[in-house]
Amino acid sequence: MPELQVLVVDDEPAVRQVMAAAIGKAGYTVDSAASAQEALNRLDQTPYDVVLSDVFMPVMDGIELLRRARERGHAATFIMVTAFSSVDSAIDAIKAGAWDYITKPVRREEIVHRLEQIEAMRGLREENRALRSMVLVGGAAGQPYTFQAQAMLATERLISRVAPTDSTVLVTGESGTGKGVTARRLHELSARREGPFVPVNCAAIPDNLLESELFGHTKGAFTSADKARRGLFVQADHGTLFLDEIGELPLGLQTKLLHVLEAKEVRPLGAEQSRKVDVRIVAATNRDLPAMVEAGTFREDLFFRLSVFQIPMPPLRERRADLPALLRHLLAQRSQPSGARQVLGIDPEAEDLLLAYAWPGNLRQLENVLHRAAILADGDSITVADLAPEVVRAATLAGAVTSPGAAPATRPAEAGTGLDVADPPPEATLRERVRRFEIGLIRRAIDEAGGDRRLAAQRLGIGLSSLYRKLEEDERGDKADRLRKDEDDPRAALIGERPVLARD
Structure with a gap:
């Protein structure tokens, strides 16, 4: 995703x-303007993402700049800055459409933190646009997209049932499966759709700022609290608060969050009284929360409170029936007028590789791979040469790609693993073929990580619990294979164990 373009407007x-x-x-791209009129001229020429503007300037102030920018159709996010922390000017700025309001002297950490928040929300919006028609809707509002994979059909049924209620929802799944998009869908299909949808990534905010972000604070509540701030719970009043990466929430804040969920009220830091809030909570995680509960790193009572209704998001490898449509959908999005050359199709050999790949990064990885391939493509179709190295490498190891004129490739046993990763027998089912392919990648990643399974899981983009589960499934599959071989070999009945190959 391109970095934010920021315009700083101040007459000093x-x-x-x-x-x-x-x-x-x-690390952001930044320009500056000495007046509101200069800023308007720059906005007409450049689509800035953020405008950081002083409020009190001669001729035209910052609030008037914001109003005129909106009249001209500019969608930049405005942060207003002033040396006069007046409540009236803050209210006027918010009413005019400012996203936030900070006072001078402005600290570098505060500016960067605000930009990181905007960047996180912008990323979620772009993910919504990229995945909307494949995860959310395909036609009129509220009409479910037609999936082929049974896993997503089941997920859609869960979403349609729980969305109209006020039930707390926990969305689980690997990174890149569309958990944020599902949270947005739950909001848009609820009676709260006209209210705010406020996303927060619990892993992206430092622990010492997270409590203030969630619950707010009064002026003077701590050393740097030079003005009062509304927390995200208050901002989401009568709407939905999306707590992404909830598994990263510190234990101390877990206790306070539990109280808010139970009492439906928040008390800002430094305040003497609590405030009632009407907020629906949707949480998401790629962590194994039950395992964290057992380990004592996540409160059991909070887990039960959050998981009133769970929606598991299936990984892309369990939705292979949807892949052909997803490929064409993403290419169609790339083909929309955007100043870039259009790529309209995929070469059959390249499509075979994309369909066979395990996609450890799920939908996000699929989108990125297609985006890269579309940039590299010389013609109007993506070829094998345009695909990401990891996709081609995995296909080569699987024997799906060979050099011109060469015999079909076979995969040797993994060194040190004892795993026979040769081509599966012709009668092997698709599930068995996928299992063998995935376990080969997993064991190779473990070897490359020096036996560190946590690091291997991170490199593969899967959870540690998923890695262990697949290893256990593979072990059970190997045992079943050996039993079948023993039953088929008449010598097994004589020696009571696996057949022994005769020596030369």
Whole structure:
């Protein structure tokens, strides 16, 4: 995803330069304007993502700049800055459409934190657009997309049942399976659809800021609290609060979150009284929360409170029936007018590789691979040469790709694993073929990680519990294979064990 483009607007050169330098140092693209009129001219020429604007400026102030920018159709997110922390100006800025409001002197950490929040929300919006028609809707609002894979059909039924209720929902699944998109769908199909949908990534906010972000604080509640701040629970009042990566929430905050869920009220840091909130909670995680409960790193009572209704998001490898349609859908999105050359199709050999790949990064990885391939493609179709190396490498190991004129490739046994990863027998089912292929990748990743299974799971983009489960499934499959071979070999009955190959 491209980095944020930020425009700093301030009539004081020193302040403008300091803020622009801090933003540039954080890795964002930044320009500056000395007046509101100059900022409007720049907005007409460049689609900035964020405008960091002073409120009090001569001729045209920051709030008027915001109003005129909206009238011209500019969608940039505005953060208003002022040395006068007046409540009236804050309210006017929010009413005009400002996303947030901060006071001078502005700290670099505060600016960067706000930009990271905007970047996270922007990423979720882009993921929604990319995956919307394949995970959410295909036609009129509320009409479910027609899936082929039974796993997604079952998930759609769960979504349609629980969405109209106020039930707390826990969405589980591997990274990239569309958990954030499902949370948005639950909101859009509920009676709260006209209310706010507020996403927060619990892993992206430092622990010392997370409590203030969730529950808010009063002015003076701590050293740097130079103004009061509404928490995300208050911002989501009468709407939905999406707690992504809930498994990363510190234990201390888990206790406070549990109280909010039970009492339906929040108390900002430094406040003497609590405030009632009407918020629906949707949480998501790629972690194994029951295992965390057993390990004492996640509260059992909070887990039960969050998992009133669970929606598991199936990984892409369990939705292979949907893959052909997903490939064409993503290519159709790439073909929309955007100034880039259009790629309209996929070469049959390249499509075979894409359909055979295990997709450990799920839908997000599929989108990225197609995006890269579309950029590299010379013609109007994607070929094998345009695909990501990991896709081609996996297919080569699986014997799906050979050099021109060469005999079909076979896969040797993995060194040190004792795993026979040769081509499966012709009678092997698709499930068995996929199992053998996946376990070969897993064992290879474990070897490359020096036996560190947690690191191997991270590199494969799967949870540690999923890695262990697949290893156990493979062990059971190997035992079943040996039993079948023993039953088929008449010598097994004589020696009471696996057949022994005769020596030369």
